[in-house]
Every structure is written in structure tokens, then in C-alpha cells.
Amino acid sequence: MYRNYLKVAWRNLLKNKGYSVINIGGLALGMAVALIIGLWINDELSHNDYFSKKERIAQVFQSQTLNGETSTGPAIPRPLEMGLREGYADNFKHLVMSSWNNAVYLNYKEKSLSRRGNFMQEEAPELLGLNILKGEKNGLRKINSIMLSESVAHALFGDEDPIGKVVKANSQYDMEVTAVYEDIPVNNSFNDLEYIMPWEKYLSLFEWIKNAEDQWGNNSFQMFVQIADNTSMEKVTETIKDVKKDLNEETAEFNPQLFLLPMKDWYLRNNFENGKQSGGRIKYVWLFGIIGAFVLLLACINFMNLSTARSEKRAKEVGIRKSIGSQRKQLIYQFLSESFLVVLFAYGWAVLIVLLSLNAFNDLARKEIEFPWDNPVFWGTSLLFVLFTSLLAGSYPALYLSSFRPVDVLKGTMVTGKYAGLPRKILVVLQFTVSVAFIIGTVIVMQQINHAKNRPVGYDKEGLVQIPVMSRDFDGKYDLLRNEFLASGAVVEMSGSSSPTTEIWSNRGGYNWEGKPEGFQEDLAWTEVTPEYAKSLNLKIVKGRDFSREFASDSNAVLINETAMKYMGLTDPIGKFITDDDIEDPFPPLKIIGVVQDMITQSPYEPVKQGIYAYDKHGNTSFYNLRLNPDQSANENISTIERVFKEHFPDIPFQYDFVDSEYGEKFAAEERIGTLSAVFTALAILISCLGLFGLTSFVAEQRQKEIGVRKVLGASTFNVWNMLSKDFLKLVLISCFIAIPISYYVMNGWLQEYPYRVILEWWIFLLAVVGALAITILTVSFQAIKAANKNPVKSLRTE
Template sequence: MLQNYFKIALRTLLRNKAFSAINIVGLSVGMAVAMLIGLWIFDEISFDKYHQKYDRLAQVMQNQTWNGVTGSQTAMPLPLAPELRAKYSGDFKNVVLSSWNFEHILAVGDRKFTKTGNFVEPKFPEMFSFKMLKGSQKGLKDPYSILISESVATALFGDTDPINKIIKVDNKTNVKVTGVYEDLPHNTTLSEVTYVLPWEMYLATESWVKNSQDQWNNNSFQTFAELNPNADFDKVSAKIRLVKFNHDKQDAAKPMVFLHPMSKWHLYSEFKDGKIAGGRIQFVWLFGIIGVFVLLLACINFMNLSTARSEKRAKEVGVRKAIGSVRSQLITQFLSESLLIVVFAFVLTLVLVTLTLPWFNELSDKKMSILWTNPYFWILSISFSLITGLVSGSYPAFYLSSFDPIRVLKGTFRVGRFAAVPRKVLVVIQFTVSVTLIIGTIIVYRQIQHAKNRPIGYSRDGLIAININTPELVGHYDALRSDLLKTGAVYEMSQSSSPTTAVYSNQIGFNWEGKDPNLQALFGVIAVSHDYAKSVGWQFVEGRDFSRSFSTDTSAMILNEAASKFIGMKNPVGKNINWNDKNYRIVGVIKNMVMESPYEPIKPTIFFINYGWANIINVKLNPAMSASASLEKVGEVFRRYNPGSPFDYKFADEQYALKFSGEERIGKLATFFACLAIFISCLGIFGLASFTAEQRTKEIGVRKVLGASIFNLWQLLSKDFVMLVMISFLIATPIAYYFMNGWLKNYEYRSEISWWIFAASGFGALIITLLTVSYQAVKAASANPVKSLRTE
């Protein structure tokens, strides 16, 4: 019997090739999207699970309140870790310190590379279950040792065994390789840790780190903790809450220490008012919902096309019933038909996903692959396919099997007046989803464009930043600058404590005349050299630039507009600000520079002259020369001053563009999904239009004989679909407005939702619909009426 079902199903599919193609292609596109999203979600939720102690690891964080706003940060004081170890040994198995993930130069002979890594305490590799390929996890006990990842080992040593070989770090310290570990996979937070260096070495080589050992107010380090098996994150968090505050009860920021479990690092990384406020989990939900919807759209097509064809299948149902088939047998038959289609679609899905995955990986910045060998993957995707087949096959099955055999066989069977209503509802759902996605996509792109067009307050053309991470570049400011200028390739050079695309340091301890004594003021602070303004193209609102002509400018300050506004003085230029008991004179106010997020308000920021506190060399290339020629010459000078290091530079505009990468990724994904949703919906109405045209062949023939033009008939056939799209548009508009308004609220600096976005989306959907329907409508309308009238 089942064989008979499949036989008839296969023949039906082959006979109606266009219909089958629409059904299978539509369904497999929907399933492919669902599978891609499924892989993406799997990758997201399996983040950090590489670490065996995933369930017991946490980062120690603190909440601090500045200017009335509570912020959460991972930067912690150095003495916190030893205190946790000593006083809470019952709760913690391990507590380790780590530096930030910084670039350092690793050199072996002539091979030099800039790689990112951390200084960590010796237990770190064990805690994070580094998989050692050579050597041991305990390799950091020697203060001049290093553990390197496999890829760093290959880069530095090729095929030779790196163990006990010497690497020179930042051109000043020799360390011995004591282990090689498997690269941390891309879906771990620590994936950029390509080597680890001993904490002892950090203390020995950096005097400021040594000096931080008893400073409870210097938040410059990361602290990671491993709980004892029986301990609970929340309970331990509550216990250690006041551990920092107890060391300085006067601290106005009221620091509250807590644990952020590893399971939340990736998906719940955003904090608001000291509490977790979400993060990427929102995208997991969003994409999950989109995936379900796209799949649903495909299922809807399936149902619609199957029921639209019902009149053609009605006879078969009637005959089968007369011969003795009961309804349940017919339901089984139609379900097995839809399962057969799903099987075809699933095979096509695997092909589609295999083909598009590399591209999708690039789009989503991941390294996913089809999990061919994972049984869960197969169980999940096959059961999903079966459910899809059942969901999309059930409505046609119940509908078709309910036909009354008498009327069908008598030939008096006509699909009732309301039979098309569910089909119309389904089309409306499809277009509602599609139009919502179009509106959403436009709004995302407008927001990105809006932020890109934001005035940045400086000139980033031809501006490059070079990290000062070797001693050779320190102390030769004037000589380096004059050599660079001499090449003719450089317009100006300066140095600063932060690049133009970040603010590395925030400070407290400021006082000024008229300040509210209760206000705990926090400013971004950037140390610069005298030539900074010229190299970045500052725009002055009032006052003047730092000048070598005034020796007093070593205690001068320049504020950005936000800082000037925050201080609230009418004419700030010439007034004094006291910072850590030293007086500074305000000499100028500049236009706000967008240094951090282009979506956030500008932070009050203070600039002052300090040649000792420099992390970055800013070089403005000569605009009259080509960038590559200029870089050649600049590189020559740098190699002369800094022979041990590769010449690494970053363009300010490229760094700035990175600030948009997250949103642009969302934009691209949203476009991708919106296009597919439209594609699937169009396939659906294309199929429906062809059946409508077929059903109305006789009517069209009669109308033509009576004098209807092709245009009249085109109108007649398109009208219904246009109505449905209009209804969808009316439903989609408030839905899209609600969600996108909510999304935009994440951004302080945001674009407006203007009416034309909705108009354009509605109009676009309408045009696409008309184009889709017109093909069928014109075809039907231009057919010879004699032929259609002769057919019974």
C-alpha cells in the first residue's frame, strides 16, 4: 500500500514539474536558511565549551558608580586576586591574574611577528584546560618561560621542535619555550590568546605593575576564578561583594565585586545598572525567530500550492473513497507524499548549505562546518525535516481527504466560496513577514549610514597609528619626527597615550571652581605631544593649541566640547582645573572627536602634554604622495630606529570602520534573510497565480470573447494579490515600527524612523508582487479563447 502511495506521489511530482520544482526549491531554501541559522546558534551557544571547567570558571568583575551611572567592568586591582585566594580558599579552587590581550613582538632570529597574548599566573593554562601538544601546563613556573600555541610555533619555528628554544619578546626579554598548546578554537573568548607569558616576568619587567601590587584603586588587570565543585556563583558573589570597598570606605564609586560565570561571557556580556542586560543572546533569539519564520514561509507555500491543486486531485480522492478507502488512509497517502517532497528538499538543502556555508561564514565571521559526523546534527535535522513535512503536509492532507466523493465524481464539485480564505490568510502572513524584514533592513542600514555620517571632529585621511611596544621607540621623539618630516612623505607626526579610535584611560580626582562637591567626576584622559593637533586636524571652538613657545603649557589642558559642557563654565579658557593636587590651565576647547562608539554620546575628555606617557605614534602622511610610496619611506625610518621589530601600522579610517562591523554584519544578515523571505513568498504567489489562471481559464475565455483586453484581464488576475499585499503591509507597518524603534533605542546617536521607509517597503513589495503575478496573468490573458472554451 505504501509503495502505491509513493508510486503515485512520484508520478504526480514528475507530471507537474513546475509545481514540484517550486515546492521543492522553496522548501529547501527555507530549510537551508533554518539549517544555517541552526549551525550559527549551535556555534553561539557552544561558545567557550572547549574549556573543560566551563561550569566552574568565572571572571571577577566590579560595579562602580560614576556621575550617578553604575558601570560594570572587568578591570580589577592587582591585590584583589591574592586576597581572594587567601581569605576565600573554601570557595575558590584557583584565582589567577591576567594582563590584557596585547600585541607583543615575538622574534626568533630573523623571524619577527606581532602576536597577541597575555601575561598570566602559572595556574592559568590548567584552569582553561589548554591541550598541550608538547611540554606541560605547568610550564610557566620559570619566570622567563613561554607557552605558545601551535600556530605561533609553526610561524616561528616551522617544523623544528620549539621546546627549550629562546624567543625574544618586544626586543628586550629572552624567554624559553616550555610548551606548545593546541590553538584555542575561534568560538572561545580567549581565542586571541596565542601565547602566555609568566606573571613573574610582568612584575620584573614592568615597574608600574610592581608598583600596583598594593594599589586597590588601580584597575588595570583581569582576574579569573575557578570555583570549588560545591560552590555556587551567586552565593560566592554575595560573599565577596565588599572585598574591594572594605579597603577604601571613602571610595565614592562604591565598588561592588561579583563573578561573571563563563557560561555568560559570550551571550550575556552587556551590563546595565550593574546587572546583566543581555548581549548576543538577543541575536540568538532574533535569528532563531527569523529562521523559524523563513521555514514557516516555505511550509506555507507548500500548503498553499497543494490545496490550490486540490481540484485536480479531487477526482482521485473521490475514486479512492468509492473503492473503499477510508479517510485515514487518504491522510496517510497525502502525508507520505509531502514526506517524499521533504526528502528531496532535504537532500537539496544539504547541497545548498554546503555551497553557501563558506560565504555565510564570512558574513557572520565564524568558522562553522556541517557536522557530518555528529549524530545529534542528523537526529535534529531529520526530525526537523519530518516535522516540516508533517506540518506542511497536514493541512492539504486533511483538506483533500475531506472531499465529498459524490459531488467530486458527479463532476459537480466546485471549491467553495470560502475555500480560498485560508490560502489568502497564509499569503498575508508571508508578506507580513517579508515586508517587516524589508523595513527592518532599511532601518538597520540607515542607522549605520547615520552613524557613519556623524562628524568625527578630526581628519582621519592618511592618518596611521603605530604602537610603541619596544624601548627603542621611546625617548627619540624629536629625532624621529625630524627624520620622518625630512622624507617628505609625512605631513606631521605626534604621539599620544591613546589612538584616535579609543580612549585607553579614564581618571578621577578633578576639581574646579564651582564644582558640586558631591560629584564624582570621571574624565577620559589623553596625554599628547605638541604636534598632536596638527597631525589629527583638531578643530578649535575657542582658545588655542598647545605651543612650544609657552613653557607653562606643560601644565595646560585642552578640553573637548563635552568636557567643557560638563564643567559648566561660561568662558573656560584661562580657568584652572586641579587634578591630583596639581593645577592645570585650560588653554583651548576643541570640537568633539568621535574616539569611541559612534553610536554613543561623546565622553568628556581632557588632553594634556606629557611625553613620558605615550603608547601610540600618530603619523599623518603627505596627501600629495601616494600612500604606498609614503609608507615605504616611513617604514624605512622606523626600521632604522627600531630594527628588532616589524613595521606594523594601522590606518585610522580602517580602525574607525571596524566600529561598524558588528552593525554591518547584522545589516548583511538581515538583507540576506529578507531577500530569501521575499524569494520564497514570490515563489508561492507565482505558483498560486498560475493555478488561479488555470482555474479561471474558462472565465478568461468568455471575457475575451465578450471583448476584454489583455490589460483588463491582467487587472482582474492581479487585483486579488495586490489586495493581499496591501493588507500585509498594513499589518507589517506597526510590527516593524515597534521592533525597530526598540532596536534603535540601543543607540544614543540614532536615526529617525521616517515615513518614506514604510512607503518604499510597501511599494517595493507591491512591485515585486505585480512582476511575479503578471507573468502568469499575461500568459493566461493572451491565450487563444477558442482553445480554453473547448476544454471541459
């Protein structure tokens, strides 16, 4: 029986090649989009799956309230470690203090590399469950030990056994390789953990870290934990939430609340608003999941529309089958079999489309997704996917066609009725409602990105280069290097800073100034800079003056930005002093000598943060900022800079970043989402147009005799085109009126997440309407004009 169903289905496909191509092609595109989005979603949801203890690992976060606003982040004070170990140890299986991920220079013989990693406590390898390939699992016991990832070990030692070898870190201290661990895959939070060095080494390197042992206000560290087997994240959070407040009265005014953020939430749910978890990348998972479902639905609608539109041609077949004894359920099985065959062919083409486009998609989405050939779960899911799509696409045609009465069909008295085409019209409206909504959403996403891109940055990022300063070899050489870089002709100005131009690395409080409101809890971005900082960035001084080496008193001077001036309530800040509340380690009063223009150092979608630029008198430079000579090519300038650099640091890799590229990375996530949305929108429109093309073709074929009569009676090509097009244009207009309010509501809600956002303009929606109508006209016109130009004699001669 089923063999007969499939044979009939195959013959119908061959008999109607044009409709078969449209059906299979549309379904294949829809299924390919659903497949590739499914692979992307799986990759997102499987983030951190490499870690077998994922459900028990967490990072300690804290929320603090300043002036009624609560901020949340993973930075914690060093004394918290002992507070948790001494009073709450039963809640944890492992507790690990860690530095932030940072780059160091690693030297072995003639080889020199720059790699990223962390200083971590001894339990880190056990907590993370690292796969140790060589050496000892407890490789951080000795203060001068280092654990390397497999790729770093190979890059440094080649085929040599790395265990016991000594590498020099930052040209400063010797570290013995005690273990090599498997590279952590890209799709994981610790994928850039290319080395691990002992926490005790970190404490020995920097005086400020030693001094932070009892500084509860110094939130400069990270803490990772694995909770005990007999408890849960919620219970531990409830237990430790007030620890910092209970152990230290000085920070109690900020109402610090500790909590555990599980590893499973680090990637997808790491956004917080006013101390509450507010999502994250999970919104994109939902977004693309909905897009994939709708694109597949559009393809299924095409199948439904074309199948029901051709119902009259199948009516006699249904009548004959019923008259010789076929039951309705047998006819339903037959039509579902046809649907299954079409979907199966479409799925094969969809897999081919995915294979051909996967590399391009990975480049676009910055992923390393591979097609899961050897995954039985994928193929089982694919089978369910094919069956589900077959039912979705074939259920309505099967129920509709099997409902015909054989007597009416065979007598030729079957009348389709006034509302017979209503379901098809509803489906067309649904198709274009989705397509128009996609168009509006994509335009608004792109407009929001461009809105932020066009925001004044506050400094000149073009031709500005950053060189990281990570080694003691740089100590005391700033002035020498600056003079040589300037003398080389490749650089017109150079400065040093404690933070990169595009980030804030330090925030401080505890300051007083004239006119400070009682009880005001300040939070100021703090950057130490050399006197040439503003000149190297072309940063405008809007009040007062810049730093000058000619004034010795400038070593206790600061610049503030415009936002800080407003934040501090200073109308005339020049000459005012900022003092320090820290009784144990106070600094001399800082004199405000100038106000600089606001510059974007964090997210371009957020307001500029209030900031202080202090004179760097302790050599805290972490980056050199070089303004390239605009009269020479960038390549020529970089080559010259590298030559000068290598003369002084032959054993250190020459690293640099263009600031405009670093700034551009801030838009990368939104741009990828916008580009992917545009691609999927284009495919959705293409699928809708395929269905419209097939439907128009069928209507033109169905009405060919009417068109012939009209032509004989003098109708022009325009008259025929208008007759065939107007109904479809009406449906698309209805779609637009439905899509516009839905799109406005959804996109307006999305924009509320951005403090600096675009305003929704009426022309965006008009553009979508005009675009949808233009696409419809182009799609329909081909078949309409073709039918209008057909010789009426050929249409009428069968009569």
C-alpha cells in the same frame, strides 16, 4: 502500503513538473536558510565550548556608581587579589590575575613576529585546561619563562624543538620557552592568547604596576577564577560582592559591587545597563532564529497553498479511493507521504545550496563554520527537521483533501463554497506580512548604521596612520623619527599618544577645579599626547590655543574637549586649573589652555565622553600618529615610512593601521547583521514570490475558459490582467497594514538601545508598501499577461 503511497507521490510529482519545481525549489530555499541559520546559531551557542571547565570558570566584574549612574566592567584593582586569597580562598579552586591582551615583538635569530597574549599567574594553564603539546604544564613557574601557542612556535622555530629555546621579547628581555600548547580555536574568548608570560615578569617591567599593589582606585587589571566544586556562581557572587567596599573606605563612596560573570556569558550576555545584565549577542541569536523559522514557514505556506489550490484536480482521486474502501486516515497518510517525499527532495537540494554558499556565508559573517558531515547529532536533528517540516507543510492539505465526500465528488456536485479560498488568502497575507516586516526591519537597520557613519567624527581620519610603540627600542627616539619622517616627504605631521585614536585606554577621577559641585564624582578620559597631536589629527581648537613647544609651562598644561567643558560646568575654561586629590602621589596643577572639538573615540552610537589631553612629558607614547602626504599615493607613502622605520628598527616588524579602517571596524557587527538580514529578506521575498507565481499560474489555468469567454466578448489584455491581479494586490495591501504596526513596535524597541539613533520616518514604511506592491505586480503580471494573450479558441474548443 507505504510503498504504494510513495509510488503515487512520485507519479504526482512527475505529472505536475511545474508545480513540483516550485514546491521543491521554494522548500529547498526555505530549508537552506533554516539550515545555515541553524549552523550559525550552533556556532554562537557553542562559544567557549573548547574549555571543559566552562561552567565553573568566571571573570570578576565590578559595578561602580558615579553621580547616580552605574557602570559595569571587568577592570579590577590589584589589591583585590590578596583580599580574596586571604579571606575568601575557600570559594575558589583557582584565582588568576592577568594583564589585558596585548601585542609583543618576539625575536628568534633572524625571525621577528608580533603576536598577542597575556601576562598571567601560574595557575592560568590549569584554570583554562590548555592542551600542552610539549614541555611542562606548569610552564609559568620561572619569571623568565614563556608559553607559546602551536602556530607561534612553528612560525618562530619551524621544525626545531622549541622547548628550552630563548626568544627576545620586545627587543628587551630574554624568555625561555617552557611549553607549547594547542591553538585555541577561533570560536573562543581566548583565541588570541598566542603567548603567556608570568605575572611576576609583568610586575618587574613597569614601576606603576608595582606601585598599584595597594591602590584600590587603580582599576587596571583582570582577574579570572575557577570556583570551588562545592559552591555556585550565585553563592560566590553573594559572598564577595561587598569585599572592595569593606576592605577600602576610600572607594566606598562609589558603592563598588563585585560579581562573577560566568564564561558561558562572556560572549552572548556581556551587556550591562545600570548595573544589571541586559543581554548582548544573544539578541542576534533570537533574531536570526525567528528569521529562520519564518522563512521556513513561508516555504511551507507555498506548499500548503499550491496543494489545496489543486484540490479539485485531486478530488476525483479522493472520491474513487474512498468509494472502494479507503479510510480517511489512509488518505492522510498518503498525502503526508507525498509531503515527506517533496521535503526529502527539498532537503537534499537545501544541503547542496548550503555547501555551495557556506564559504561566502563565512566571509560575510566572519565565521569558520564547517558542514558537520561526521556529526550524528546533526543528522538525527536533520531527520527530525525533515519530519517536522513534512508535518508542517503537509498537515493542512492532508486534512483538507481527505475531508471530501465521495458522493459529491463523483457526482460532480462538490461546491467549493464562498469561503473555500479563505485559508489560502490568509496564508498569502501571512506570507507577505512577514516579507514586508523583513523589508522594513532591514531598511531601518541599514539606516541606523548609515546614521552613525555620517555622524561627525571630529577629526580627519582619512590619510591617518597609527604605528604601535611596544618596545623600549623606541625610547627617546620620537623627535628623531618625527624629523626623519617629515624629511622623507611621506608624512606632513606626526604625533604620539598614550591611547589609539579610536579607543580610550585610561579613565581617571579625583580631580578638583573651580566651581566643581560638592560631592560630584568625576570620570574623565585621560590621554597623554605630544604637542603635535591636534595638528596630526586635524583636530579643531574651538577655544584657547594648542600645545606649543615654545612654552615650557605647557608641560603642565592640558586640553579638554567640548563635552568635558560642559561636564565640568565651565563656560570660560581657559586659564582655569585642575588639581589632584591624591595625597600620596599628587601632580602639579594643570592649566587648561584650550578646548578641542569633540572626537569619537569609542562607540559611534554612544555620546562622546568627557576627556582631557595632557602634555606627554614622561614618554608614555604607545602610538605614533602619522598624517600621510596627500600629494602622493598611500602605497608610496607607506613604502617610504617602512624604509625609514627599518633603518632604525631592523629587528622589529613594521606594523601600521589606517585609522579609517580601525574606525570602520566599529560598524562591523551591525553591518554584518544588516547584510545578513538583507540576504535573508531577499530570500524570504523570493520564496513568497515563488508561491504567488505558482498560485497565479493555477488561478489562470483554473479560469482559462472564463478568460476565453471574456476575450471573445471583447475584454482587453488590461481587463484580464486587472481581473487576475486585483485580488492578490488586495491581499498584499492587507499584509502591509498588518506588518507596519508590528514592525514599528519591534524596531522602535530595538533603536532604544542606541543613544545616538535614527528617527523612524513615514517614508520607510511607504517604501516597504510600494516595494511589496511592485514585487506582487511583477510576479502576477507574467502569468496574467500570458493568460490574457492566450488564443481564446484553444481555451474554449474542448466544449
